[in-house]
Amino acid sequence: MDRNLYERANDVRWWALDERIRRQLLPASKGDEQARQELSAVIHAINTLYTVYTTILVFDQQGIIVAVSDNNAARLVGTQVPESLPLAACLTIDSDQGYVVSAFTKSELYANGGTYVYCAPVVDFTNHAVIGGIATVFDATPEFRQILADNLPTTDVQLPLPFALLSMLKVD
Numbered sequence: 001m002d003r004n005l006y007e008r009a010n011d012v013r014w015w016a017l018d019e020r021i022r023r024q025l026l027p028a029s030k031g032d033e034q035a036r037q038e039l040s041a042v043i044h045a046i047n048t049l050y051t052v053y054t055t056i057l058v059f060d061q062q063g064i065i066v067a068v069s070d071n072n073a074a075r076l077v078g079t080q081v082p083e084s085l086p087l088a089a090c091l092t093i094d095s096d097q098g099y100v101v102s103a104f105t106k107s108e109l110y111a112n113g114g115t116y117v118y119c120a121p122v123v124d125f126t127n128h129a130v131i132g133g134i135a136t137v138f139d140a141t142p143e144f145r146q147i148l149a150d151n152l153p154t155t156d157v158q159l160p161l162p163f164a165l166l167s168m169l170k171v172d
Contacts, residue, residue, distance in 0.1 A: 005116070008052070008101075008116065008118050008136065008138055009099050009101060009118055011050060011053075011118070011136060012099055012118040012119065012120045012134060012135070012136050013096075013097060013098070013099050013120045015043075015046060015056070015120070015134055015136075016096065016099075016120035016121060016122050016123075016133070016134050017096060018042065020038065020039075020042045021039060021042060021043075021058060021122055021134065022122055022123065022124070022125055022131075023125065024036075024038050024039045024042075025039065025058060025060065025066065025122050025131055025132050026124065026131050026132075028058075028060075028066045028067060029060035029061070029064070029066050029131070029132060036066060036067055036077070039058050039066060039067035040067040040068065040069070043056040043057070043058060043067060043068070043069040043134075044069045044070070046069065047069035047070065050136075051139070052138060052139055052143050053069075053136045053137055053138060053139060054070070054109075054110060054137045054138075054139045055068060055069055055070045055073050055109060055136075055137045056068070056069040056134065056135070056136050056137075057069070057073070057076065057081075057109075057134070057135050057137075058122070058132065058133070058134050058135075059081050059087075059132050059133055059134075059135065060131070060132040061091060061130065061131055061132050063080050063081045063087045063091075064078065064079070064080060064081075065077055065078065065079055065080075065081055066132065073109075076109075081135070082107060082108040082109055084102055084105055084106070084107035084108060084109065084117055085102060085107075085109070085117050085119060085135055086100045086101070086102050086117070086119060087119075087133075089119075090119035090120065090121055090133045090135075091121060091130055091132075091133060092130075093120070093121045093130070094130075096121070096123050098120065098121065099118060099119060099120040100118075100119050100120075101116050101117070101118050101119070102116055102117040102118075102119075104116055104140075107137065109135075109137045110137055110138075110139075110140065113140065113141060114140060115137060115138050115139070115140040116138045116140065117135055117136070117137055117138070118135065118136045118138065119133050119134065119135040119136075120133060120134055121133050122134055
């Protein structure tokens with residue numbers, strides 16, 4: 001499980017380095033609709049390939065969501081990132097290799113279910129200043145279920161043995 005979660009951190013750090021995201025974030029945050037649409041298209045394409053995330057979002061230096069990967073989350077564009085996202089910690093990272101992850105907690109970005117939100121700063125090409133960030137919302141319920149099913153001992157009929165841990169996947 002640790003390895004799987006570590007890969008989530010690598011994903012968000014890698015995408016924060018994407019040239020298209022780095023070039024379009026600042027114009028999009030200043031109201032450039034074409035730049036916002038390009039950002040949305042880029043993160044939508046990423047999210048289509050990386051289905052372990054329910055949503056990928058890009059936000060500016062003030063924590064305003066500029067683009068989302070999922071059209072069902074389009075209502076978030078122009079709003080402040082939720083408190084479940086560790087915004088301040090993300091925006092103060094001084095390395096393009098840095099990232100921050102939320103505690104496993106309920107998140108508005110995950111229908112108030114328990115999940116992790118991974119964030120990495122996006123750095124401007126010109127002055128290397130942090131101009132915002134990118135966040136991924138881990139699809140915790142099915143992903144943890146699958147991780148456990150793949151790794152727990154099975155019975156003769158290949159069904160996962162009952163473990164109390166499986167019941168912990170639902171956060172009330």
